[in-house]
Amino acid sequence: MDSTLRDGEQTSGVSFLPHEKLMMARMLLNDLNVDRIEVASARVSEGEREAVSMICRYASRIDALERVEVLGFIDGGKSIDWAAECGCKTVNLLAKGSLKHCTQQLQKTPDEHIEDIHREVRYAHEKGITVNLYLEDWSNGMNESPTYVYKLMDALCDVGIRRFMLPDTLGIMNPLQCIEYFRKMLKRYPDTHFDFHAHNDYDLAVSNSLAAVLSGAKGLHVTVNGLGERCGNAPLSSVQVILKDQFNARTNIREDKLNDISRMVESYSGIAVAPNQPIIGDNVFTQVAGVHADGDKKDNLYCNALVPERFGRKREYALGKNSGKANIAKNLEELGLELTPEQTKRVTLRITELGDKKEIVTQEDLPFIVSDVLKHDAPEDKVKLVSYVVSTAYGLKPGANIKVEINGQAYEASATGDGQYDAFVKSLRYIYKKYLGRTFPILQNYAVTIPPGGRTDALVQTVITWNDNGKILRTRGLDADQTEAAIKATFKMLNIIEDEQEKEI
Incomplete structure (x- = not known):
């Protein structure tokens, strides 16, 4: 009853x-x-x-x-x-x-x-x-x-x-x-x-x-x-x-x-089920360790009678610093993504890096990660971010202190802005204008998305559209932190511009 x-x-x-x-x-x-x-x-x-x-x-x-x-x-x-x-x-x-x-x-x-x-x-x-x-x-x-x-x-x-x-x-x-x-x-x-x-x-x-x-x-x-x-x-x-x-x-x-x-x-x-609640918890059919995913490929070595399909669910393989290639391969297979061993290795390294920053990377994050790793390989060695500090405090404008390296030369600047990213970009504008005598591209659009699910710890994809003297550039960055994602998108844009300038020369 x-x-x-x-x-x-x-x-x-x-x-x-x-x-x-x-x-x-x-x-x-x-x-x-x-x-x-x-x-x-x-x-x-x-x-x-x-x-x-x-x-x-x-x-x-x-x-x-x-x-x-x-x-x-x-x-x-x-x-x-x-x-x-x-x-x-x-x-x-x-x-x-x-x-x-x-x-x-x-x-x-x-x-x-x-x-x-x-x-x-x-x-x-x-x-x-x-x-x-x-x-x-x-x-x-x-x-x-x-x-x-x-x-x-x-x-x-x-x-x-x-x-x-x-x-x-x-x-x-x-x-x-x-x-x-x-x-x-x-x-x-x-x-x-x-x-x-x-x-x-x-x-x-x-x-x-x-x-x-x-x-x-x-x-x-x-x-x-x-x-x-x-x-x-x-x-x-x-x-x-x-x-x-x-x-x-x-x-x-x-x-x-x-x-x-x-x-x-x-x-x-309104009472949430604990993630580790047997049978019905979110995590109970999720393998985290890569060795478990590997064992599942070898005659289901890490499975018991509580198979997820029995309860209308499916086995999942967590993505993070402990997952390894086997977990990632399982998730890529589930999504129908086919990568070469070298590409899988690069995606694995990226997920490991992200796993150090957040507790879990979900399957919904994976297409973003693959896209980030494989589709945006613009070299970043001409414009490098050496270090930065952004701050915000109640009653004060957000600030940024940055150090960058452009074509081998180091530059530093600081600025305040309406937000942390705004302060960061103003610091870059100052460097480009004072030290390089160049116009910094104009930001035309800034869009932030997270994978479905709406978790506060989700990966953030920031897509920024720039206008560089009439030429439209669209770059994106991916990170667990929104400001970091925007900064990555910004440096991809700057490196694209440097590459094109080099080709013109």
Whole structure:
């Protein structure tokens, strides 16, 4: 049972709109094919009423209404009425699974609480509602007051409750305790359907879920991306693949949709998935080390059963200082770019240089890099940038101090400008006018682009159009830093001019 739309929404800062809940419910039921979904808590808001009504109407149309559930409370039938008005046919009643919760939160005796539950279940059945029952704080109940738990179960196991749902509400259990407590429950109540609902406070939600299954649990509660109260719940994707690969369990989940639902929930919740989150993280199918890419060419030496195609994804090879020729060759092949060994070597050297400046170079950057390395090979030995410093400070104009070498002669200058690059160009203009007696080309257009994706660490491609006494020159530079990219484009332009002047002479 997926509880993203109910328990997942208890993640701090997460609140789904009704239409968002409908879109997620559609994907969970129809595309991903989970067995059941818990979509809301009863009587929370009018928005929840609208969402549940929309989901139930949709589920009825695809003959899946029995798979939609709502959390209800022991409140004299109000939750039951609310669910019925929304068209829902299954309510998961929240009862107290520990003596402490019963006596201190409800301030009732166990017998009083049992009678309240009986009354609620009878009313639900009269309304044609199926009842499942949560034993809230069950893990603490088994740890501190097992007699109370057994008293509750003895009184309720034969009153028509379909499933008893056993939560580790505070996430306190470890797998050994989970096995022990489940075996005790099943020994006393062998014909009862038990679900397990894990929380991740000790990072044991997945482990406890597996322990519950191995001990006889017939249902597991999960959420997409592990959303949930505090540290969250057991992530659906992790539970699914471990059950299948490690224990040969069969489920109805369509694994190739796990990434799609993860991205949808990430978008609607605003909670980003960690890049290294198993199965669904951005980086989990990315090889960084070149030796791994090389091994993949040699009988998939660095692959396991978690192949990306299984989850609707593909293997990627990171580009950076650790990637090596094998990674770069894989990316060039993916893009359909064919380079000679010498060209590949030059691209590799360029990527290594860039890798020292930024954490990662993406495949989207690669065409820019290839173009930068191979298409703009104007010699840069006639006009060289020896060193420069650009600065900016609040309340002061940006400044630049530069040292250049032109045809073997060194020159220095400084200037201020409306921006760092403007100050840099003004310094160059000063050198060309004072020391060389030459007119510096006029900048006509300045365009900055980054590869698709919009990351702040992306490579910057700066394309500058110049007018040199009526002749139009267009040059570009590529770097992780925008000013550096513009400077590279500028020096390519100056070297083109020097080469043409030399030819005229």
